[in-house]
Amino acid sequence: MSRVAWVGFDMDYTLAIYQQEAMDRLSIEATVDKLVARGYPPWLRELHYPLDFAIRGLLVDKHLGNILKLNRFKIVRKGYHGLKELSRNELRALYYERKLRHKSSRYHWIDTLYALSEACMFATMVEAFDERKQSVKYTRLFNDIRSCIDEAHRDGTILKPVMADPDAFLERDPSLAPALHRLRSAGKRLFLLTNSGPAYTRVLLRHLLEGQLADYPTFQHYFDAIICSARKPVFFQERNPLLLVDDDDQTSPAELPLEKGRLYQGGNLHVLEKALGVTGNRVLYVGDHIYGDMLRSKKDSAWRTAMVIPELVAEIAAHQEGRDEAYRWSDIEARRLELEDDLREQQQAVRRGQRATNGDAERGRADLAHRKQLLGAIRRQLRALDREARGLRRGLDRRFHPYWGSLLKDSGELSLFGSQVDDYACIYVARVSNLGNYSPNQYYRSPHNLMHHEL
């Protein structure tokens, strides 16, 4: 951190942590209303939508109406059709034979906390249409959900209630303002880079930051540059002009240097780096979106990245509570490897023995019978271990999440989401204010990676 001169922040789900359930409920109501207005059956309003259904990093198979969790090798590890879990055999038949083209239009990533409600609605509606034996094209259903939710964001159905009563939708973090102050007092300069519009940004930042610290009477006091409607990830790739926003939200072309206290909108990476007077690894950008905030800033610039993962709080608790079961599970895995070796050895010996005893002596036959008994015993032990491992795994997964298990891992392996965090985030934190627990010049070290030959 000692090399970092500027710390930039995304706003939604980064500085502003939403109350997930309240936001999900708002999105679902808005979307269902719009779907019904487009001719979908009114009983969609009566369905029970399980708000805890989705996690980030899921892949929607629009074509089959399935929702999938992949590991870092992009192998499907868990899946639901509607709200019914797909068995290992079903997954194998559907997704293991051909390469899964997750970038094709058949699939859609759930990669923000905003999007959890889309997955929840899709699963619930697929289930409801199936149960009622009413035919529906799953792809069309998903695309309609997406377009209705986008429309609800655009036309204010979602933003207006939040602006009218931020307390009902946002969490308050009393450590946020002091954490930003700690960075500033060490000489760091702060900027805001958000996709939200100026009016919305003003309301949220006033709510989150004003009235917290005497030296910062307005939210503008925390930031040296404020850029709204940034259009990330396009911001990192294209050359949109930077505009100055006045108090009535009228815009005019911006001139450098940027004025502290004013709001800007649009712009691009190059104009921002010019305005800040620094490039590359002297900028740390803090965001929550793996694609828009982390991956693009990493691929198109040399910015360092910090990812906000509010789910970490639950993830760490589940990890600690399940520690003994996790140890037992790894012991079983190790024991299973040994037994599988024994099994192969005995199988070979039996095959050799069968060849040698063809029409031959008594002793050969006794030996063969003994080895077959051993084989049976090993198989029984393996089956018992499998059963225990499966039970332990189910219990462990449920500690993390009732439907999907851990967000960042899957059966001891990184989940696809976890591997993206690993690849694109220099550091990750549960919330921005956690940065305030460390020196603004902290050197963050990660544990060393071991390859198999080093174990």
Ligand SMILES: [Mg+2]
């Ligand atoms: Mg965000």
